[in-house]
Amino acid sequence: MRLLAALLFATLPLTGVRAEPQRIVTAGAAVTEIVCALGAGDRIVAVDTSSQRVPEVRGKPDIGYVRTLGAEGVLSQKPDLVLVSDEAGPPPVLEQIRAAGTPLVVVAGEKSLEGVAARIQTVAQTLGREEEGASLVTRANSELAALQKVVLSHPEKPTVIFLHARGGNNLMAAGTNTAAHTMIEACGARNACAGFEGYKPLSAEAFAALAPEGVIVSESIVATDAELISSVPGLAATPAGRNGRVIRVDDAAFLGFGPRSASAALQVAARFSNP
Amino acid sequence: MSTNPPALLEAESLTLVRDGRRILDGVSLGVAPGRVLAVIGPNGAGKSSLLAVLSGWWSPDEGRVLLDGWNLGDFDAAGRARRCAVMRQENVRPSGLAVLEAVELGGLARAAGAEEARDIAWEMLRRMDLEALAARDCSRLSGGEWQRVVFARAVAQIWNQSRPGVVLLDEPVSSLDPAHQHSLLAEARRLARDGHAVLAVLHDLNLTAQYADEVALMSEGRLRACGPAADLMQPDVLSEIYGCPVAALVDPKRGLRSLVSLPSAKV
Amino acid sequence: MVWLAVLLPAAMLLAAATGAVVFNASDLWSALTAGPGAVVTDPTATNFAAILWGIRLPRVILAALVGAALALAGAAVQGLFRNPLADPGLIGVSAGAAVGAVVCFLFGWQGLWGGWLLPLMAFVGSLLSVLLLRAFNTGFEAGGTAKLILAGVALNALLGSVLGFVLYSASDSALRSMTFWTLGGCGGANWLQNGFLAVFFVAGAVVLGRHARALDALQLGEVQAADLGVSIHRVRGEIIVASALLVGAATAFAGVIGFIGLVAPHMVRLLLGGLHRWILPGSVLLGATLLVLADLGARTLVAPAELAVGILTAAAGAPFFLWLLRRPSSWSATR
Numbered sequence: 001m002r003l004l005a006a007l008l009f010a011t012l013p014l015t016g017v018r019a020e021p022q023r024i025v026t027a028g029a030a031v032t033e034i035v036c037a038l039g040a041g042d043r044i045v046a047v048d049t050s051s052q053r054v055p056e057v058r059g060k061p062d063i064g065y066v067r068t069l070g071a072e073g074v075l076s077q078k079p080d081l082v083l084v085s086d087e088a089g090p091p092p093v094l095e096q097i098r099a100a101g102t103p104l105v106v107v108a109g110e111k112s113l114e115g116v117a118a119r120i121q122t123v124a125q126t127l128g129r130e131e132e133g134a135s136l137v138t139r140a141n142s143e144l145a146a147l148q149k150v151v152l153s154h155p156e157k158p159t160v161i162f163l164h165a166r167g168g169n170n171l172m173a174a175g176t177n178t179a180a181h182t183m184i185e186a187c188g189a190r191n192a193c194a195g196f197e198g199y200k201p202l203s204a205e206a207f208a209a210l211a212p213e214g215v216i217v218s219e220s221i222v223a224t225d226a227e228l229i230s231s232v233p234g235l236a237a238t239p240a241g242r243n244g245r246v247i248r249v250d251d252a253a254f255l256g257f258g259p260r261s262a263s264a265a266l267q268v269a270a271r272f273s274n275p
Numbered sequence: 276m277s278t279n280p281p282a283l284l285e286a287e288s289l290t291l292v293r294d295g296r297r298i299l300d301g302v303s304l305g306v307a308p309g310r311v312l313a314v315i316g317p318n319g320a321g322k323s324s325l326l327a328v329l330s331g332w333w334s335p336d337e338g339r340v341l342l343d344g345w346n347l348g349d350f351d352a353a354g355r356a357r358r359c360a361v362m363r364q365e366n367v368r369p370s371g372l373a374v375l376e377a378v379e380l381g382g383l384a385r386a387a388g389a390e391e392a393r394d395i396a397w398e399m400l401r402r403m404d405l406e407a408l409a410a411r412d413c414s415r416l417s418g419g420e421w422q423r424v425v426f427a428r429a430v431a432q433i434w435n436q437s438r439p440g441v442v443l444l445d446e447p448v449s450s451l452d453p454a455h456q457h458s459l460l461a462e463a464r465r466l467a468r469d470g471h472a473v474l475a476v477l478h479d480l481n482l483t484a485q486y487a488d489e490v491a492l493m494s495e496g497r498l499r500a501c502g503p504a505a506d507l508m509q510p511d512v513l514s515e516i517y518g519c520p521v522a523a524l525v526d527p528k529r530g531l532r533s534l535v536s537l538p539s540a541k542v
Numbered sequence: 543m544v545w546l547a548v549l550l551p552a553a554m555l556l557a558a559a560t561g562a563v564v565f566n567a568s569d570l571w572s573a574l575t576a577g578p579g580a581v582v583t584d585p586t587a588t589n590f591a592a593i594l595w596g597i598r599l600p601r602v603i604l605a606a607l608v609g610a611a612l613a614l615a616g617a618a619v620q621g622l623f624r625n626p627l628a629d630p631g632l633i634g635v636s637a638g639a640a641v642g643a644v645v646c647f648l649f650g651w652q653g654l655w656g657g658w659l660l661p662l663m664a665f666v667g668s669l670l671s672v673l674l675l676r677a678f679n680t681g682f683e684a685g686g687t688a689k690l691i692l693a694g695v696a697l698n699a700l701l702g703s704v705l706g707f708v709l710y711s712a713s714d715s716a717l718r719s720m721t722f723w724t725l726g727g728c729g730g731a732n733w734l735q736n737g738f739l740a741v742f743f744v745a746g747a748v749v750l751g752r753h754a755r756a757l758d759a760l761q762l763g764e765v766q767a768a769d770l771g772v773s774i775h776r777v778r779g780e781i782i783v784a785s786a787l788l789v790g791a792a793t794a795f796a797g798v799i800g801f802i803g804l805v806a807p808h809m810v811r812l813l814l815g816g817l818h819r820w821i822l823p824g825s826v827l828l829g830a831t832l833l834v835l836a837d838l839g840a841r842t843l844v845a846p847a848e849l850a851v852g853i854l855t856a857a858a859g860a861p862f863f864l865w866l867l868r869r870p871s872s873w874s875a876t877r
Contacts, residue, residue, distance in 0.1 A: 046846060064847030070729055071597045073846030076562035092730030100592035198710075332765060356771025363769070367624065369761035371816030380759050384771025428762075432770065 020128050021081035021103075025074055027066045028085025030258030031107050032057060034123045035083065037259045038132045046077040048088075053252055071096035083107060083123060109257065112182050113147070113265060116140050116257050136259060143262035150269045151188030158272050159192040160184055160214040160240070163232070164199065164251070165221070171232060172199040179255040180216070187269040189214070204234025215240045216268065218251035247271050283308050283343055283472040284359065284441045289328055290337035291321075291496075298324045299335065300496040306472040308439045311464055313487035313504070314476045317517050320493040322476045323364060326445050329474070330361040342441065356384035357440070360432035364445040364476075366425045370414035374405060374424050377413050381431025395434050399427035402462060418450035426459055433471060442466060444475040448482065460486040480521070480534040484508040492516050508534065543814060546827040550606070553831045557602045557838045562845040563593050570594070597731075604731035605837040605851075606830040607739045608792040609802050611746065613829020615788040616803025617810070617821050618750050621757035622781050624764075625690055626811075627866065629804030630789045633675055633690065634697030635668050636800065639786075639793035641701050642667020644708050647720045661738055665790030671697055672782050726797035726852035728837045735795050742791035747826070749784035753777055754818035761816065799852050801859025802829050808866065 025046045026032040032051035035041060041056040048066045052058055063073050067089045074082060074097055082097055082104040097104045107122050109115035117137045124133020162180035163171045174180035175196040184191045192210040193202075202210070215228075215235065223231060225246040235241040247268055253260035254268075282305025291299035299321050306312050314322050327333045329340055331347050340347040342358055350358070360381070369377070378399050382392030400406045403423045413421065426447055433440025444463065448456040456479075464486050467473045477483045483490060484504060491501040494516050500507055513521040519539035525532050559570055569590045576591035612630065619628045619635070630636050643664040646652050652660045675693055712720060756777045759767040768774045792799075810824035833851070836858070840851040 049847070062844075062847050064844075068727070068729070068848070068850075070562065070841055070846070070848035072562040072593060072841060073848055075593055075597075076564070076846050090730050092732060096597050096730065099596050101589045330769060332768060352768060352773040353771040356769065361766075361769040363763075363765060366766060367761070367763040369624075369816065371811050372758075372761055373815070376758075376815075376817060377762065380762065380770055383755055383759055429769075 021079075021126075023077065023079045023081070024127075025063065025077050025079040025082045026051060026057075026084070027063065027069060027082075027088045028107070028256075029054060029252045030119065030256035030261075031083050031085045031123065033252075033256070033258040033260060034107075034120055034136070035127070037136055038120075038124055038127060038129045040127050040129065045079065046074070050252070069093050071100070075100055075102060081105070081126065083126065111179055111257055113140075113144055113186050113257065113262055116259065116261055119257065120259065140259060140262050143266060147186065147262060147266045147269055150266065150273060151186075154188060154269075154273045157188060157190040158213045159211070160189045160216055160247075161192045161202075161210065161212040162216045164218065170201060171217075173202045174199055179257065183254055183261070183265055183268075184216070187265050187272065189268075189272060202234070204237075207232075207234030207238050211238050213239045213243075214245040214247055214272070216247045216249055216254075219248040220251070221248075281344075282306055282341075283439065284329060284443075284474070285341040286325070286329060286338065287341065288338035289325070289335045289340070291324055291328060291333065292336050297496050299328065301338070302493070302496075302498045303338075304491050304498060304501055306441060306474045308470050308472045309467055310488040311467045311473045311475065311486060312489045312491060313483045314474060314491045314493060315478070315480070315483055315516075316493035316499075319495075321496040322493055323445055324496075325493070326361070326363075326443055326474075326476060330359065330443055331355055343438070353384040356432060357436065358433065358438070359441040359443065360429040361443045362425055362429040362445060362447055364449070366421065368413050368416070368421055370412060372413050373409065374411050374413060374416070375400065375409040377424055378428045378431055381428040381434075384432065385436075392431075395431050396427075399431045399434070402430075403427045404458070419452060419455055422447065422450045423455065423459060426462070430462075430466065439470040439472065441472045441474070444473070446476055446478060449478070456482060480508070480513065480536065484532070484534060510534070543820060543824060546810075546813075546824055546831070550827050550831045550834075553834045553838075554602055554606060557605070557834045558594070558598055560838060561593075561598050561841060563590075565590060565594070600731040600733055600736055601728050601837065601841075602834055603736050604739065604796060605728045605833045607736060607743055608728065608796045608799065609806070609833025609836075610826040610830040611739070611743050611788040611792040612799065612802040612833070613806035613825040614743075614747060614750060614822060615785040615792075616829075617807035617818070617825040618753075618757065618781050618785045619803070620807055621760055621818060621821070622778065622785075623690060624761060626808065627691060627804070627863075629801065629863075630668075630785070631798065631800035631803060632698075632863075633694035634671050634701060635675070635786065635789050636793055636798045637698050637701035637705065638671025638674075639664040639668035639790045640798050641704050641708070642670075642790065643794045644705055644720055648708055648712055658738065661742060661791045661794035664794035665742075665787050668790040668793070669783065669786040671701065672786050676782075726799045727840065727848070727850050728796050728833075729841075729848060731795075739791050739795055742787055746784040746788040746791075747822075749780050750822060753781055754822055757781070757818040757822075758816075797852070799833070799855055801855045801863065802833055804866075805855075805859050805862050806832055808862070 022043055023045045024035060024040065024043045026035055026044055027048035029050045032047050032054045035044060036054060036056045044057050044060060046061040046063050047057045048063050050066055052062060061077060063069055066085065066087050069088060071093045079102055082102055084104065084106055086106055086108040088094060094104055105126050107119050109119040117140055120133055120136050120140065124130050162174040162184060164174060165171055173193045175193045175198055177197045178199065181191050192212040217228065221228065225244055228246060229236050229241045229244065249264055249268060253264040285305040287303055289299050289302045290297065302325060314325065316322055328335050342350065375396055378396040379392045382395060400409055403426065405423055405427060408416065408420060416424065429442060433442060448459055451459060460482055463473050463475060487504045489502065490504045490507045492499045492507060499516060510521045510523050520537040522535050522537060523532055524535055559565060573590035573594040615630050619630060620626055643660060646660050646663040675697055709720060756767065756772045759770045759772050764774060806829035807821060807825045810821050810828055814820040814824050836854045837851050839854050840849045843849060
């Protein structure tokens with residue numbers, strides 16, 4: 001009987017029909033969100049640390065930081081599928097998981113709102129939930145269309161900066177080649193920090209020179225808007241600081257290029273059009 | 276300079292220049308087997324520098340050192356260590372090393388096995404009255420005890436080999452009480468009588484007079500005089516070298532003669 | 543010494559048998575006997591053989607080799623500098639290796655020369671930092687403990703800023719390779735890397751083993767060691783190169799792991815005395831054991847996640863270091 005089952009299982013990929021994975025391990029908040037949005041959230045047995053903020057999986061066993069996973073830790077959850085974002089690592093560990101016979105799929109995709117569809121499709125295919133995937137993609141695309149409409153209706157692009165605490169209390173501003181930059185542009189704004197790459201701390205003079213009209217920060221920052229404006233040197237003197245234009249976002253959604261990213265962008269774009 | 280027997284360690288016109296100063300200026304002397312040569316002189320005369328060159332640690336800018344007829348520079352470290360042992364003025368006291376182990380290190384350059392090194396070490400401890408301290412950690416010794424251990428280690432280097440060796444001592448008794456000063460220098464003299472060549476840098480005039488066969492007087496990098504101790508350990512010679520009055524006090528009844536230094540008139 | 547020789551295999555056995563995936567005795571036995579090439583027949587069952595041979599054993603062996611290399615280098619460096627507080631991490635040698643390796647990652651060269659380039663660059667980095675240290679410490683002799691530690695602090699700061707700059711300018715993919723590595727850990731171990739490390743370790747160990755007696759003599763002072771017949775310049779050079787090689791190789795494959803090089807030789811000295819014919823092999827055994835156990839903790843304490851092993855070695859090692867600072871004997875060998 002076991003032999004028969006084994007034979008059956010081994011030949012299934014050939015027939016194109018896959019048995020649905022029952023124990024999924026995910027790494028990367030966007031990937032986790034997609035799995036949950038496809039209705040397979042109850043099959044997730046363990047997630048990485050960043051996914052802990054996704055409500056459906058909060059409290060599940062934590063396999064660690066997405067970039068420093070442990071092979072044995074992942075395997076101890078007895079997954080029949082491991083779905084990871086393209087940030088997952090270290091590469092040797094991913095290899096080890098595969099070598100142990102566990103299917104591991106890296107959900108890659110362009111780091112833009114357009115790339116979300118590709119991610120959803122990869123996950124949907126892997127899970128055998130193409131139908132749900134298709135509807136999710138449709139919804140994402142319609143949100144994207146709505147976003148583009150809002151952006152087009154307001155040709156004036158406000159200048160904004162995105163501030164993020166990268167380790168510790170250091171608030172750094174996002175330059176080009178970051179997820180934040182892509183999202184800012186997608187929201188119909190202009191990134192004031194387009195002059196540099198990556199995340200950098202800004203001095204008071206830099207703030208003054210860039211003169212952003214708005215500041216986007218993570219909603220997990222505890223300080224109130226007023227406290228934030230006064231605590232960041234130079235921010236109070238900028239138009240954003242003077243007018244108190246602080247926009248808070250769920251940074252997992254805003255930066256993750258997952259299913260909620262389009263709606264997050266829509267919310268921000270709406271704020272621009274209705275100051 | 277000694278003429279017979281031929282010197283085991285010979286310095287030929289050694290000159291050493293550092294920062295434009297002539298620390299050694301044309302120093303020539305020889306240490307003959309069977310003799311104790313004391314090198315004395317005021318501070319800064321170059322005595323320790325002379326020792327550094329004689330032991331091979333520094334190369335002279337001019338002149339050369341011959342060990343048993345061979346150029347010192349031609350010896351590899353182990354070969355030189357087998358023929359010539361040095362006791363420096365200051366010696367690090369290691370912790371975690373027992374006295375016996377420290378003395379055993381004297382046998383490092385010798386091809387002989389661990390057993391022989393150990394036997395020699397015990398012999399040295401016996402001669403220096405250190406047996407009771409064999410297992411003591413070196414860091415727990417008094418200054419005087421440590422100095423005797425260092426001496427024992429140096430002797431262990433040249434002990435019981437087919438040819439006599441050279442022992443260079445830089446102020447070997449500076450931390451010792453009078454009794455141990457005498458016993459260490461008596462041991463040095465016994466080494467000489469056994470056939471080795473001993474050179475000691477000393478400060479104490481009386482000890483020099485008592486234990487040295489020959490004396491080399493140095494000041495300002497130059498060798499002022501070298502000859503039998505009896506000739507040179509005289510008040511007039513010493514006063515000139517040291518720059519302070521030296522008087523000889525004689526106790527005819529007990530046949531003792533002691534040299535006493537006095538503060539110079541400038542003080 | 544006998545205890546140490548027994549302790550290591552026991553620790554390795556324990557580490558091999560324990561992990562995030564729970565093995566019972568029969569699983570362990572069947573996995574062991576199945577061998578590394580075992581084929582998966584039933585995909586739904588846990589592949590114990592693959593886990594044991596592909597993940598856990600290489601990792602345990604990596605931990606043992608790295609622990610041994612770091613401890614041996616630590617013992618040699620302590621003997622050479624005549625300083626019981628000289629640990630390759632404290633004095634900046636590990637940071638030098640880290641810079642070398644990170645530069646290699648920066649340009650994406652880590653796969654070059656069949657993988658040899660990475661440890662070689664780490665070795666060059668650690669060698670350069672030892673040479674820099676010598677320049678600060680002017681000839682090992684002068685200054686003693688305080689000067690050495692201060693020089694190490696300065697060097698660590700300098701190299702830390704270089705490291706930070708390299709990380710700052712790294713591309714995302716290079717950063718991915720570097721991130722896990724800078725934390726220090728034995729994850730992702732494989733047999734090929736272990737092979738490289740073993741080669742480096744043996745090379746370093748052979749050289750240092752030949753100088754065990756010279757290291758003893760060095761405890762009496764550098765001049766005195768020369769007097770005793772040690773060819774000081776050659777021996778010093780070889781000890782430095784061998785230590786840098788060990789630290790470089792260990793750091794290349796496991797990142798910066800501190801305190802093993804400090805704690806292991808010390809404990810060995812406390813147990814076995816001051817002669818390097820015991821200290822060197824003892825450090826190898828104890829260092830390997832300590833890191834195997836630390837790595838075991840790193841991968842089981844917060845399973846299924848993992849702790850960086852450097853956290854555990856620091857948690858145990860730092861208090862030990864502070865205790866050491868209080869002992870007068872730490873300061874007596876100061877010249």
